[in-house]
Amino acid sequence: MWSFSDIANELHIWLNKTFNPTLTLVIEMVIAGIAVISLFAVLGLVLVLMERKVSAWMQIRLGPNRVGPKGMLQSLADTLKLLVKEGLTPNGADKLLFNLAPFIAMIVAMLLMAPIAFAKDFQLWDLNIGVLYVSAVSSIMVISILMAGWASNNKYSLMGAMRSGAQIVSYELSAGLSILTIVVLTGSLRVSDIIQSQADGWWIFKGHIPALIAFVIFIIAVTAETNRAPFDLAEAESELTAGFHTEYSGMKFALFFLAEYVNVFIVCAIGATLFLGGWMPFHIGNWTGFNKVMDYIPSSIWFFGKTFFLIFIIMWFRWTFPRLRIDQLLNLEWKYLLPISMINLLLVTAMAILKWHF
Amino acid sequence: MFITKYIKEVYLGIKSLLVGMKRTGYYFTHHKEIITQQYPDNRDTLNLPERFKGEVVMPHDEKNEHRCTGCQACELACPNGTIKVITQSVLLADGRKKKAIDKLVYHLELCTMCNLCVVACPSDAIVMAQTFEHSVFDRTKLTKILNNPGSKIMDGIE
Numbered sequence: 001m002w003s004f005s006d007i008a009n010e011l012h013i014w015l016n017k018t019f020n021p022t023l024t025l026v027i028e029m030v031i032a033g034i035a036v037i038s039l040f041a042v043l044g045l046v047l048v049l050m051e052r053k054v055s056a057w058m059q060i061r062l063g064p065n066r067v068g069p070k071g072m073l074q075s076l077a078d079t080l081k082l083l084v085k086e087g088l089t090p091n092g093a094d095k096l097l098f099n100l101a102p103f104i105a106m107i108v109a110m111l112l113m114a115p116i117a118f119a120k121d122f123q124l125w126d127l128n129i130g131v132l133y134v135s136a137v138s139s140i141m142v143i144s145i146l147m148a149g150w151a152s153n154n155k156y157s158l159m160g161a162m163r164s165g166a167q168i169v170s171y172e173l174s175a176g177l178s179i180l181t182i183v184v185l186t187g188s189l190r191v192s193d194i195i196q197s198q199a200d201g202w203w204i205f206k207g208h209i210p211a212l213i214a215f216v217i218f219i220i221a222v223t224a225e226t227n228r229a230p231f232d233l234a235e236a237e238s239e240l241t242a243g244f245h246t247e248y249s250g251m252k253f254a255l256f257f258l259a260e261y262v263n264v265f266i267v268c269a270i271g272a273t274l275f276l277g278g279w280m281p282f283h284i285g286n287w288t289g290f291n292k293v294m295d296y297i298p299s300s301i302w303f304f305g306k307t308f309f310l311i312f313i314i315m316w317f318r319w320t321f322p323r324l325r326i327d328q329l330l331n332l333e334w335k336y337l338l339p340i341s342m343i344n345l346l347l348v349t350a351m352a353i354l355k356w357h358f
Numbered sequence: 359m360f361i362t363k364y365i366k367e368v369y370l371g372i373k374s375l376l377v378g379m380k381r382t383g384y385y386f387t388h389h390k391e392i393i394t395q396q397y398p399d400n401r402d403t404l405n406l407p408e409r410f411k412g413e414v415v416m417p418h419d420e421k422n423e424h425r426c427t428g429c430q431a432c433e434l435a436c437p438n439g440t441i442k443v444i445t446q447s448v449l450l451a452d453g454r455k456k457k458a459i460d461k462l463v464y465h466l467e468l469c470t471m472c473n474l475c476v477v478a479c480p481s482d483a484i485v486m487a488q489t490f491e492h493s494v495f496d497r498t499k500l501t502k503i504l505n506n507p508g509s510k511i512m513d514g515i516e
Contacts, residue, residue: 054386057386057392058382058383058385060393060394061394062392062394316379316382316383320375320382321375321378340368
């Protein structure tokens with residue numbers, strides 16, 4: 001049976017036979033870059049369509065159903081429209097920062113792709129501090145938003161950017177603490193070790209209730225970090241027109257839009273890796289027969305299935321809950337999520353020391 | 359105590375969020391609840407909700423009789439002067455004179471379908487119809503006379 005890792009290995013061997021090692025490395029990097037960019041494009045199309053369909057069904061509407069079979073080409077048509085639109089830079093804007101901001105957003109999203117394991121032994125960069133790297137790089141995202149808001153020379157944009165700053169600074173904490181609970185249980189920051197430690201059951205089951213609490217807090221915190229409703233104060237259509245990307249149009253707007261969806265995918269992939277075992281099939285302790293059957297489903301399907309399940313949950317939040325006010329947002333983080341996740345981390349640490357988990 | 363209040367708040371908050379998610383989850387899985395009408399495509403099989411308001415009409419029975427007494431309550435209730443009731447006095451069989459409507463003029467082009475006239479009417483003479491394809495080439499056609507020519511009031515309506 002062929003898999004992603006087999007294809008990658010075959011390619012690596014063939015390239016090494018044909019070219020010298022340096023050239024092989026360069027070619028492999030180019031291939032990885034193209035693969036990441038095409039994954040972004042496909043993700044953008046699929047997730048936008050998924051969001052529109054999910055939102056429509058949750059609001060008792062039909063959603064896109066005219067372009068292509070069952071409306072499946074709608075997002076492609078929208079992309080074409082955005083491509084041919086004029087990318088306007090306002091007169092009073094800071095030209096350099098204004099044009100740089102969408103690219104920073106995309107670059108951050110690309111950097112975050114590196115430590116994600118898409119399938120068994122199929123990972124761009126298995127660095128030994130993978131989880132730390134993710135939480136560090138994802139906080140650069142706020143710089144692109146601040147840059148866009150500041151450079152637009154527009155009060156709505158500036159307000160949105162400032163709100164986004166306050167929001168990400170606070171929610172990074174509880175996201176980090178809930179990631180730490182899994183790091184405590186695993187004893188490693190390396191993504192492949194974390195996945196390997198879930199071979200006899202995912203952490204959400206093995207870690208009892210504390211892992212479940214950490215999972216819920218993680219989902220809430222990453223929803224806030226990706227600036228999606230009910231935490232979309234940075235955009236807040238009804239208050240700030242479109243917040244930090246009010247002045248953007250055409251492809252520069254599309255890059256922000258794409259970065260949002262790619263970030264949602266990435267945080268859900270991280271959540272799936274930490275709590276739901278990444279590409280690891282559903283295993284129960286010592287049931288070898290059951291585990292064998294589960295192994296027949298390819299690891300990439302497990303990974304994408306879990307990730308899209310989490311994406312669906314985040315979309316479900318978005319289309320159910322109303323937006324929080326800024327003081328409610330900060331109350332939720334500093335009075336509820338942070339104390340709970342701190343106590344939770346303490347519980348998990350005690351559990352890990354006393355070996356209460358499975 | 360503070361800590362019990364805190365835990366109770368968290369519990370009630372999560373519970374109320376789950377109630378909301380249950381509702382949207384129900385709509386997500388039950389597509390028969392979708393209320394969107396794909397209008398030009400299903401023009402023949404339109405399924406409009408009961409309270410849909412298209413225009414004001416005055417129903418007449420088979421003897422060409424309506425229920426309007428000409429009391430002008432609808433004219434007073436209308437916020438933007440859509441309805442004009444033009445009355446006349448008719449001679450009854452016993453020689454008494456009585457007020458009755460000559461014309462009930464309805465300006466569809468001014469109407470906002472607010473339903474206030476229907477609510478105000480004491481004798482249920484006017485109702486909201488579900489027709490909504492009102493476009494015409496000449497705007498004078500939008501000024502309608504609701505009572506049929508030659509119609510008169512039903513017996514027993516005062």
